[in-house]
Amino acid sequence: MAEVSTNPIYRLELTSSPHIHSEWNTKQAMWLVAVSLIPAVISALLFFGIYQLMIILVSIGFCIGTEAAIKAVRKRQITINDGSALLTGLLLALILPPNFSLVFTAIGAVFAIGVGKEIFGGLGYNIFNPALVGRAFLQAAFPVPMTTWLIPNYAVDSTSSATPLAAYKFDNIFADASNMFLGNIGGSLGETSALAILIGGIFLIAVKIVNWRVPAAMAAGVIVFGGIFWIINPFKYPNPVFHLLAGGFLFGALFMATDWVTSPITPKGMWIYGLGISAMIIIVRLFGGLPEGVMYAILFMNACVPLINKFTRPRIFGEVK
């Protein structure tokens, strides 16, 4: 037993308890979210062509570059390998229209990281979801390219490239649910295929990166609020399944609204937040001037998060209210 050190005291760590840590850390979580988006990326390439890969790469590249540059200017530690900038870039690309200009993509990416995240102090301090901030900016700056949709590769009916929501809003046409489920419809890169989004989203819920309460509250809200109008007039208003599958709902519910930093921290708060988002989505979709409202609904509720946290304190064990 000669090789065994019997007195390793000089190199022992003396931190206080707990002495062990769960397997989760920030970096791992970010990478796992990125991995869970692979099905959505595949669906984008499948339905809209290989060019979409360029949008994704430009978006990721400019997000990482912007973060590194701002950190360098502020003389802070460069934190790009925590994976959060990569994730923002990927998320932003997946909510842009197919064949979107690469220059505009880059502008959106710089805005997302610069104004959406770094201006607040970087990871953990931002109020709004950075990818949605980038998209909101592009929507305001370049409204026409942001609403020009490509006909998906396997479209049976190539007469219209409108998204199901626009078709409903402006022509009162309801798209076929099975095409919406697979993703064979007009829409943003990663938002069209419900199947691909669900694969990634369910994985994230299973590994407990995404708290199930937010998507559950959003789905329940859309079914209830959308359902009320559908029951009132099923010819005028779409059914709840359409609401669940259309536009950015699933992508928003599983990947955008569930962003750790910009969603509530209390279990009760997550329910309120999810229900608030879905109520706003229904209002915009049915009565607003725009066909889709997921982005604005999430951004609006992001702003309410500090207030929600404040008023949803959990019950202290043993305390009677």
Next chain:
Amino acid sequence: MILNLKKTFKGGVHPKEWKELTKNFSFEAMPKPKQVIIPISQHIGIPAKPLVKKKDRVKAGEIIAEPEGFVSVPIHSSISGIIKDIHKEPNVSGSPKDAIIIESDFSDEIEMMEKLNFSSATPDQIKERVRLAGIVGQGGAAFPTFVKLTPPRDVKIEYVILNGCECEPYLTRDDHYMLERTDAVIGGLKLIMRALGVAKGAIGIEDNKKTSIDKISEACKNEQSVQVESLKTKYPQGAEKMLVKAVLGREIPPGKLPLDVGVVIQNIGTAVAVYDAVVNGEPQITAALTVSGGGIISPKNLLVPIGTSIQEVLDYCGGVKDNAVKVIVGGPMMGVAQYDFKAPIMKATSGILVLTDKEVNDYPETPCLKCGKCIEACPLGLEPTKLARYAQLERFGDAEDAKITVCMECGTCTFTCPANIPLVQWLRYGKQKVIKMQKQKHPELTEC
């Protein structure tokens, strides 16, 4: 989602168990060491007063320090030998404490107390025996057991619950008590119930100890008064509040004790010590502990004379591997990291763990990501990330309003935090400051 309807509490975490390292090793009695260091304070309360002086000769089992005041216990010698000195020695708690140092004469002379009859011992006899045997709670806090057996007159105790959760990873001591000393565990519980005049007893065991549950259930088959509860394996299931909630569904309000909901909780090890003291006349001079972790050559479950140094225990287990980074006394969630292996094993020592880098899994802290995992995991319904922030900003008034003093420092929040923020460490700091502040404001309030 699969609904788990098993008895438990809300929140908590499930760390990797690591129990398999020592699960199959029966207790092994370690040989008596050449010298023991016996601290005069191995319990919560007033330290005992030494009765011996230098060069005195003592036998194993002889009282060498007597209790001072009510919340105190006597201390016995664990070996026969000669008193070498009484002075401050390193202690597993971190700071040196007064201790009696005894050098062995290798004569193995032992002085036991008179044996009592299991079925005819009266409540007063049991209580007095528990006090004389110097028994302290084996759950970690080392509260004198006879004090718990003497509740205030106006309190009505309805239940005695034995805590067989052993929710800390690695530790298998209580598991082996239940397997190897099944009768002593149940006998101890019945003696405790008799001492308290209580008709109902329960044993709560986490469901990762299937064999123990079976063995205890089998032995309790004809006991009408004892119920065996299989509880969900989850940390901190063994915390008093969580255990009472899981077994009886009762919630202990903040700042209150199990007594306030009519319950007395005892550890499995305490029940065995009570049984040994009453039936075998044995004072508490031996500690049962698990030596485990990826950094020890041969993990074991040991019976060690109190006062044996950590170094001797580690050597007995083959020594420490080169990749060890931490040595802990107690469990990995609430134990104390050690820096001096001269520190002795005490009455309530439940384990020595030697951990490697991989098991510790430490990495740099990042800003809070507001994921809410600490809030979901906190078994007491606190918001650790918010409280830690208040402590960092020295906003102790806000911390007090957000009930920082409720925290029991179980470490669940720090364990689960993906940003690796030392949450419970900040909460401890904030809690201390708040308690100090409260004392300054109300000097008439003394510590309970």
